[in-house]
Amino acid sequence: MSDFTLNKEPDLVVTARFITKGADSPLFGNGYTVRLYDRDIVDDDYLGESYLDREGHIRIAFAHDAFVNDAAFKEAKPDFYFVVLQNGKPVFTTKVLQELSIEDLQQFRMGEGEVVDLGTFLIDLN
Numbered sequence: 001m002s003d004f005t006l007n008k009e010p011d012l013v014v015t016a017r018f019i020t021k022g023a024d025s026p027l028f029g030n031g032y033t034v035r036l037y038d039r040d041i042v043d044d045d046y047l048g049e050s051y052l053d054r055e056g057h058i059r060i061a062f063a064h065d066a067f068v069n070d071a072a073f074k075e076a077k078p079d080f081y082f083v084v085l086q087n088g089k090p091v092f093t094t095k096v097l098q099e100l101s102i103e104d105l106q107q108f109r110m111g112e113g114e115v116v117d118l119g120t121f122l123i124d125l126n
Contacts, residue, residue: 011063012062013116014062014080014115017055017057019123021103021122027056028056029052031085032051033084034058034078035080035082038079039079039080039081042078048061061068079098080118086124
């Protein structure tokens with residue numbers, strides 16, 4: 001699984017899984033990618049992008065300060081959401097996961113650092 005990051009030395013990894021509504025099968029192939037954002041009052045922070053593997057999993061790595069070091073608005077807890085793209089065009093946006101407690105969700109995995117699994121998302125492409 002390939003992923004793109006904003007920083008050369010990420011210290012936080014977000015994982016999730018995407019399945020298609022109706023078929024309940026993993027979303028992958030056909031040029032699908034997923035982008036992770038942190039919702040802000042003014043401009044949302046782009047945190048990274050990942051292809052989906054054959055099981056519909058994504059992995060996006062970025063620096064923890066990508067969403068906490070906003071000069072205008074200091075936020076302790078991020079408001080993450082995903083945008084699913086097909087061939088570079090948005091086809092689905094998840095609900096915003098508000099006020100996530102990263103400390104409560106993260107796990108340490110040897111070789112990966114801090115990992116936050118945001119669960120499984122049911123994607124309606126109709």
